[in-house]
Amino acid sequence: MPKYIIEREVPGAGKLSPEKWRASAQRSCGVLNELGPQIQWIESYVADDKVYCVYIAPNEEMIREHARRAGFAANRISEVKSIIDPTTAEE
Numbered sequence: 001m002p003k004y005i006i007e008r009e010v011p012g013a014g015k016l017s018p019e020k021w022r023a024s025a026q027r028s029c030g031v032l033n034e035l036g037p038q039i040q041w042i043e044s045y046v047a048d049d050k051v052y053c054v055y056i057a058p059n060e061e062m063i064r065e066h067a068r069r070a071g072f073a074a075n076r077i078s079e080v081k082s083i084i085d086p087t088t089a090e091e
Helices: 018-035 060-070
Strands: 003-009 040-046 050-056 076-079
Touching: 003 060, 018 040, 018 060, 060 076
Parallel strands: none
Antiparallel strands: 003 050, 003 076, 040 050
16 A cells, blocks of 8 residues: 655644644544545654645545545645665665
């Protein structure tokens, strides 16, 4: 199943309260339950004005549908082609 990185522009994201994030996560999980088990939210990284989310889904359209239903931005969706880490340097 393909993995995607979703870049969401969220002004002031880094300053949002835990309660706001909890509400967003609950909304996201509700939509994920509606869409079924093919789409999974792995984790998200919050920066100053952006949120970077990692999802597994069969296609980009399902990611866009999740964003539409949940009312989230999906400014850029990129399919992960490869994963590298420090062990990549080893022979």
